[in-house]
Amino acid sequence: MTESTEAARSAARTKRHRRHRPRSDGIRNFSRWTFHIHLWAGVVITVLILVVSVTGIALNHKRGLGLMPEVQHTPAAAFEDALPLAELARHATAAVGAAGEAGVDRMDVRPDDGIVKVRFNDREVHEATVVLATGEVLHVGLRNDVFMEKLHSGEIFGAQGILLSDLAAVGLTLLVLSGFWIWLYPRSRV
Amino acid sequence: MSHVIALLLGMFVVPGVLLRLGHHLRRQSLTARRMFWGGIVGWCGAVLLMVVASVLPPVLWTEGAREVAVYWSLLVGGLAGMGVGALRRPG
Secondary structure (H helix, E strand, C coil), rough: EEEEHHHHHHHHHHHHHHHHCCCCCCHHHHHHHHHHHHHHHHHHCHHHHHHHHHHHHHHHHHCCCCCCCCCCCCCCHHHHHHHHHHHHHHHHHHHHHHHHHHHHEEEEEEECCCEHHHHHHHCCEEEEEEECCCCEEEEEECHHHHHHHHHHHHHHHCHHHHHHHHHHHHHHHHHHHHHHHHHHHHCCCC | CCHHHHHHHHHHHHHHHHHHCCCCCCCCHHHHHHHHHHHHHHHHHHHHHHHHHHHHCCCCCCCHHHHHHHHHHHHHHHHHHHHHHHCCCCC
16 A cells, blocks of 8 residues: 555545534534433433334234224115114113213214214223114224323323323434434534 | 322433433442442333333223333332342352
């Protein structure tokens, strides 16, 4: 290797180094703070990010994981022949037992399938699938995706629990921004 | 209420203390280093336990062992790990 080649390589290294070096003490101080924010935010929100990620994946695949009752049904009568909603709710309430005492939360009518899904207000969130035309109860099960949604949003830890979800979002944003800055100025934190 | 406080302490304070203990680790005393590594192992194990207990099986936990695991494991795991690390003799 000749001396001129070595000198050229050294000059290129210096040029690369200068490109990454911050221009002022202000940027250098900011970079130091950014590094500490990245470090502390990364460690402190670890659990939140893990819970939000795991529950998010589970919610994306809630049908495949069987988190919600899925009943296949072909309607035998026209939608116009459906029983009144109050009567369908009565059939569903009788089928779910004690959970029915909490009252009906919502009714999801599906004319194409000839069914109505009656969801209850109890803590476990029971759901009964009822045939629109006859009132026959096809299935009673738990809506575990609702539980997963509450865990995802932090609501399961109480009314203030959603602040945990907010904190995870803010922390993740800080991690992205500080990580980007550290990538831009990798040598400025020391 | 104590459940929530235990969860918040285990979720934010314990990793914060571990991060502080890990600062300039090589210059720390042997006991501090053992506490740090004990805490890391205990807390990481507790994180795994907490996440698994909270979602498996995917039904609501309102009481019992699962609720205790979700709320208390992070705090107890981290402190127990640090305690074991501090008490363990070199050998």
